[in-house]
Amino acid sequence: MVREDGFACTLEPIALTDLLKKIPRLLVADESGNILEVPELLMLGKSLHSLHLPSPDELIRLPHGSNLYMLPGRTAVGYDFREDRVVEVGEYRGKKVQAVAAFMAPAHTWVYRAAYRREPGAPILPLYAYAAVGWLDGDYWVAGVRVDPDIRQDPAQFNLEEVERRAEEALRRYPRNRLVRHLVENCVRRYGCPAARNFVLGRWECPVPTSPGCNAACVGCLSLQAEDGPPAAQERINFVPTSEEIVEFTVRHLESSPEAIISFGQGCEGEPLLLADLLEESIREIRRRTPSGTINLNTNAFDPRAVERLCRAGLDSMRVSLNSAQEEYYLRYFQPKNYGFEDVLESIRVAKDYGIWVSVNYFVFPGFTDHPSEMDSFVRLIREFHVDMVQARNLNLDPDLAIERLGLETLDDSESIGILNWLRRLRQEAPWLRIGYFNPPVRMRNVGATVR
Ligand code: SF4
Numbered sequence: 028m029v030r031e032d033g034f035a036c037t038l039e040p041i042a043l044t045d046l047l048k049k050i051p052r053l054l055v056a057d058e059s060g061n062i063l064e065v066p067e068l069l070m071l072g073k074s075l076h077s078l079h080l081p082s083p084d085e086l087i088r089l090p091h092g093s094n095l096y097m098l099p100g101r102t103a104v105g106y107d108f109r110e111d112r113v114v115e116v117g118e119y120r121g122k123k124v125q126a127v128a129a130f131m132a133p134a135h136t137w138v139y140r141a142a143y144r145r146e147p148g149a150p151i152l153p154l155y156a157y158a159a160v161g162w163l164d165g166d167y168w169v170a171g172v173r174v175d176p177d178i179r180q181d182p183a184q185f186n187l188e189e190v191e192r193r194a195e196e197a198l199r200r201y202p203r204n205r206l207v208r209h210l211v212e213n214c215v216r217r218y219g220c221p222a223a224r225n226f227v228l229g230r231w232e233c234p235v236p237t238s239p240g241c242n243a244a245c246v247g248c249l250s251l252q253a254e255d256g257p258p259a260a261q262e263r264i265n266f267v268p269t270s271e272e273i274v275e276f277t278v279r280h281l282e283s284s285p286e287a288i289i290s291f292g293q294g295c296e297g298e299p300l301l302l303a304d305l306l307e308e309s310i311r312e313i314r315r316r317t318p319s320g321t322i323n324l325n326t327n328a329f330d331p332r333a334v335e336r337l338c339r340a341g342l343d344s345m346r347v348s349l350n351s352a353q354e355e356y357y358l359r360y361f362q363p364k365n366y367g368f369e370d371v372l373e374s375i376r377v378a379k380d381y382g383i384w385v386s387v388n389y390f391v392f393p394g395f396t397d398h399p400s401e402m403d404s405f406v407r408l409i410r411e412f413h414v415d416m417v418q419a420r421n422l423n424l425d426p427d428l429a430i431e432r433l434g435l436e437t438l439d440d441s442e443s444i445g446i447l448n449w450l451r452r453l454r455q456e457a458p459w460l461r462i463g464y465f466n467p468p469v470r471m472r473n474v475g476a477t478v479r
Contacts, residue, residue, distance in 0.1 A: 072139020100149025
C-alpha cells in the first residue's frame with residue numbers, strides 16, 4: 028500500500044532498535060560536494076514512483092570502484108522513524124544541500140534508485156544509474172546486488188602502470204593499425220575502458236568497435252545524443268577499420284588470452300550489424316586462422332539475415348540489447364529507423380537455430396522491470412526463445428527522463444515485486460538461464476569444442 032507521501036512500507040514489522048541498527052542513514056551533499064550524514068533520518072529508495080525503506084537483504088556495502096554523485100536541482104528525501112513520516116531535506120546545518128546517489132561498479136544491479144524530488148528547471152542528469160545510497164557503521168551502503176562473480180572489470184584487477192606499459196607495447200606491435208591506436212589512445216588512455224585495458228593486458232574480453240553509424244536512436248545512447256538530451260558519455264569511433272586491421276590483433280588475443288573473447292559492438296560505436304560484410308569477412312578469416320576463444324557480437328539485432336550470415340561465418344555468441352520485452356516500450360526507447368521489434372525477435376530465433384549462445388543485455392529499471400506486465404512479457408520471451416543468459420544491467424539514464432520518454436507516468440508500481448524477487452522469479456521460471464553481467468567465454472582456447 029502506497030501512502031499519501033508516496034511511502035510504500037514493504038518491510039516486515041521490525042523492531043525500531045533493529046531498524047536503526049540495519050537501515051543506513053540519509054546522505055546529502057553541500058554545494059562544495061562534501062557528503063554529510065543526516066543521522067535523524069533513514070535512507071529511502073525509490074522504485075518507479077513509490078518510496079521504500081530498503082530491507083537489509085537489499086543493501087550491500089558500496090562496491091570498490093563505485094562513484095558517488097551529488098544531484099543538482101534534486102532535494103533529498105529521507106524517513107523520520109520517530110514521526111513515521113517522509114521528510115525532504117533541502118538545507119542541513121544551515122547549508123543548502125542536494126541529494127546524493129551511487130553509480131555502482133560493474134557486475135552490480137541496482138534494487139532502488141535514489142529518493143529525491145526534482146526541482147523545476149533542474150538539469151538533465153548524465154548517463155549513469157543513480158542508485159540509493161546511505162551511511163551505516165562507518166561505511167556507505169547501496170541498494171544493489173552483485174549479479175556476476177566475474178572479476179574482469181573489478182578495479183583491483185588493474186595495475187595502471189602495467190596497463191600503460193602494455194598499451195605502449197601494443198602500439199609498437201601494431202604500428203599501422205588504426206583500430207589498436209583507437210583502443211589505446213581513446214579507450215585506454217582517454218576513457219579508462221576496462222575492456223580495452225584487458226585487451227592490452229592480453230586477457231579475457233577484448234573490444235572490437237567498428238561502426239560510426241547506427242539505425243536506432245536510443246534515449247540513453249552512450250555515444251550519440253540529441254542537443255536537448257544528456258551529454259553523451261563517450262565519443263563514437265569515426266572510421267571503419269579494415270578486415271586486416273581487425274584480424275591482425277584479434278587472432279593473437281583469441282589464441283593467447285585466458286578465457287578469451289573478442290566482442291564486436293561497444294559503447295564507443297554505433298551498430299556493428301550495419302557492417303555485416305566486414306564482420307562476416309573478418310570472422311571467416313579469424314576462424315580460418317584459429318578455432319580458439321569466443322567471437323561475440325553485441326547488437327541491436329535489427330537484421331536476422333545478417334545475423335544468419337555471421338552465424339555461418341563462425342560467430343559463437345550474440346548479446347541483444349533490450350530495455351523491455353514489450354514492443355511499445357522497446358520502440359519508445361530504441362526509436363528504430365528502419366527495423367521493428369519483430370526483426371529483433373527473429374534475429375534471436377535465427378541465432379538459436381544455429382546453436383549460438385544468446386544473451387539479453389537487459390536495462391533494469393526498478394518498478395518497471397519488476398512490474399507484472401513487463402515481467403510476464405520478459406519471462407515469455409526468455410522461455411519462447413530459450414535465451415541462454417540475462418545480463419542484468421542498469422538503465423543508465425536520468426530516471427525522470429526515462430519515465431517521461433517511456434510514458435511510465437501512470438504505471439502503478441504498487442504491484443511491482445522488487446528487483447530481488449524479480450531475480451528469484453526469473454530463476455524459477457527459467458532454471459537453465461544464466462543471470463549475470465558479462466559475456467561468458469562459450470568456446471575455450473584450442474579445443475574448438477563449445478563449452479556451455
Ligand atoms: S543501438 Fe547502440 S549505438 Fe545505436 S543508438 Fe542504441 S545505444 Fe546507441
